[in-house]
Amino acid sequence: MSTLADGMEDYLKKLLTLSVSGYIDIKRKELSGKFNCVPSQVNYVLETRFTLEKGYLVESKRGGKGFVRIRKLQASLENLLDVFLQDILSGQISDDRARGLIQRLYDLKYISLRESRLMEATLDSLTIIKDKSLQETLRGWLLKDMLLMLIKFA
Amino acid sequence: MSTLADGMEDYLKKLLTLSVSGYIDIKRKELSGKFNCVPSQVNYVLETRFTLEKGYLVESKRGGKGFVRIRKLQASLENLLDVFLQDILSGQISDDRARGLIQRLYDLKYISLRESRLMEATLDSLTIIKDKSLQETLRGWLLKDMLLMLIKFA
DNA sequence: TATACTTTGACTATCTTTGACCTTTGTAAA
């Protein structure tokens, strides 16, 4: 049994795979109507499951002729770098962004599923570090070192 | 006279033997309801009877539609784990020892060359930690979390 | 009796769902 949010996520992702244009347009109110919930639930799903880190771009317009457009970003090392280069160079990165990067490397087939799990596991370990700043720094280094290794032995 | 905890342990183990998937999902509150005790008693049982040493893996999620998942490791994985458990559970591990374990995993064909390099890369990152004790601790956690992840999705 | 194991409950953390209020945009009326 899954949550409303999970159901809506699956529904939207299915629509996306069926779409030829690479994006879908929805009406927030219609969608919430279909799932019998308040409209803002749609925003919750968008904010937690269709983030830039996860490879989605959400645009919208209010008022008459309003819409919510969800786009699955074409995975390429280029736009990956666009999104994450700043983090990687700065040597610090948040947990969310790190996981997003790993997910997208996997989408790209740049790493295997097992490799992505290994990388994610390293992020789990960091929770034992109390010092938040050290945590972010170490996360950055871990990612950087793992990426460099992958590149070196590609 | 057997304790509440023993009863709960037996109940869960029975459910596990009946499960085809190799794991069971329960609701902490439902279970404690069935045994007429406080919810945290479930945690006590999990912590004392369904530990890694005993060949179990426990995952959970909070919030709406939350759950506790108990997984019984396959015998082959348990054996593999036995080899490393002592090191891993000690909580701290030296760099040499860690690299030895990784090499061993590779020799056993349990991980690929790339995976071994990935794991080694994480050890490299640790050098930025000044605190030697924290370094050793984190090394232990990294290894454990990575291995667990591999086991979980084996 | 001392020690180890068990049980409880108050407090905390996390994830989801809801609803009241806010902002933007298109368009019909003035």
Added chain:
DNA sequence: TTTACAAAGGTCAAAGATAGTCAAAGTATA
């Protein structure tokens, strides 16, 4: 053109639903 209003979508904080932690109190055992 300007204005008013309806029709979107957005924000945010509170409520709801679970699970986790920890230490104190209770019980069994050596």
